Amino acid sequence: MDKQTITIYDVAREANVSMATVSRVVNGNPNVKPATRQRVLKVIEELDYRPNAVARGLASKKTTTVGVIIPDVTNIYFSSLARGIDDVATMYKYNIILANSDESGQKEVQVLNNLLAKQVDGLIYMGHTLSDEVRAKFSRSKTPVVLAGTIDPDAQVGSVNIDYREASKFVVDKLIKDGNQKIAFISGSLSYPINSQYRLQGYKDALKANQLPYDESLVFETDYSYKAGEALWSQLTAAGATAAYVIDDELAVGVMNGMLDHGIKVPDEFQLITSNNTILTDIVRPKMTSISQPLYDIGAVAMRLLTKMMNKEEIEEKTILLPYDMVERGSTKG
Amino acid sequence: MDKQTITIYDVAREANVSMATVSRVVNGNPNVKPATRQRVLKVIEELDYRPNAVARGLASKKTTTVGVIIPDVTNIYFSSLARGIDDVATMYKYNIILANSDESGQKEVQVLNNLLAKQVDGLIYMGHTLSDEVRAKFSRSKTPVVLAGTIDPDAQVGSVNIDYREASKFVVDKLIKDGNQKIAFISGSLSYPINSQYRLQGYKDALKANQLPYDESLVFETDYSYKAGEALWSQLTAAGATAAYVIDDELAVGVMNGMLDHGIKVPDEFQLITSNNTILTDIVRPKMTSISQPLYDIGAVAMRLLTKMMNKEEIEEKTILLPYDMVERGSTKG
DNA sequence: AAGTTTCATAAAAACGCTTGCATTTTTGGT
């Protein structure tokens, strides 16, 4: 049907110029006489020439492709970030290679090697934690890296987040102001710094600010799943908790439904604030009060930061904190 | 820190062999004396050599990368497919370039050109419809294409789906058997063949099989959003519908919540079956009865089919239908 | 022992483009 391989050489021949000139017009180099440019463009059109990005990448050492490491695309939190990333990438003429890591260190390393072999111009990493091995690879490689929605305690690479500690303090504070004394902290693994060093600290900050004791039996470490949340109701009631701050929406829905299914009224007998303001918060009844994180923007800003790095522009601040907010819905009162 | 660029040539020099031999060991070509292979592998290890995939791509005309066109990653339906795609891709050593299209014809064409320029070895397309322009590009290009969860009436390229018509008939039939006479069909745009030619037909099939009249005022064409569903309650009650078959989960949740918020009891006064069995169906109260599509598998099988095509293997059947099922939950009775 | 095969390896030509440098053409000042 078509033999396809129209090369820059074919265009050059037809247009009676050298490959170099064709290359210049394709790349928008201004040093081409307008008349010549027209002629070349016409031939390109006629021949339906499309530059081979692989050859271009080899010659220029730029692939206009960035690698994106994501724990799981089906997770709304991360896919929202990914959407922001892709939109900005497209805006700046980059493509993204998306790779699921399942948060597995081994898979991450493998994926990373792969991405570097493909000569991506930059990397965006998402995950709850950053293993030492991955971190080491990052600092050893000269490929720019930005973390999106992910904390690097060392702040070696770029990152975009909200102030998790402050946000946590803020919502727990609200729960206290609303009259709760025993507030559960429900999170994923506390081995993730983002949970233990930021959110849990924020929780403690709020307790302290209100002269409430920190009670370890109110801290629940589980995994980010609906089922896990659903199962928590008995422990919560046993601990005497009248409210909870949950750090993942799916988990939060599980907790809430678990309570409701066992006759505990929300928000009358139990109040709850979650963290990501995904569509889930709006879909359940009662609707859930949540911290609202600018997920799309975190992704978008991360990608924007990365473009600057890839472009070797001056970066004023590579650790970016975006503003957050809280939206009150039916799972809290007042 | 590191000058990074260890090339095959460096390895060859250190190991005292030619580049060709290094290439052979890297690519697992058997024509290498074991002793030589060991020596080369050792040097590769020492130098931490990593083959440059771009150069490899240029020389071999294979990029081990496939393009994936997706309407929107944040949509659980599509991200589930994408997850299946990526897992199988990884299994076969491919990477995926993920590009959001927003179902916009213009964006799709642009993305497609981009992907082809990047010399992807294959393409997976997802979307509700296939524009003529895109279809034309597919058939003109020699790059293999598979549609995932997407219908091509011409069946020119590979595709993986469930039998939407049959599934629709099946659930509407159940609704009728449960005593409903006036069943609404709530879908996205009927300009999409998947809706008009398959699901709506299945709906009609069921009516006919049960000697019920087809009433156009029970067909609701809207967009796939929660809000759109929420707004539908008044029209539904006005039309006298006592049940609905909804073709998107988010839309269905909207419909159900809209009903509930206006005092209509589900399932007592209104029953509802949705189509994708995503987590939403399990999270709402009452839980929603749904067709269960093997979303992950559709993506996985699509990718597997694509690997065969890229490998020029014999394909027995390129239009694949996967089995579906129905899971009964609280939004229907009995 | 000479002639065939096979194996293992090397040499070098692609692959399709970018880019620094050299060269030619155009422009503008006088």
Next chain:
DNA sequence: ACCAAAAATGCAAGCGTTTTTATGAAACTT
């Protein structure tokens, strides 16, 4: 008109692989 400076273009050397072809060495044949 003439020359220097500026603009436009061409040349050719990469970029880091794969792959074809050629060659040398080892292993059989008879």
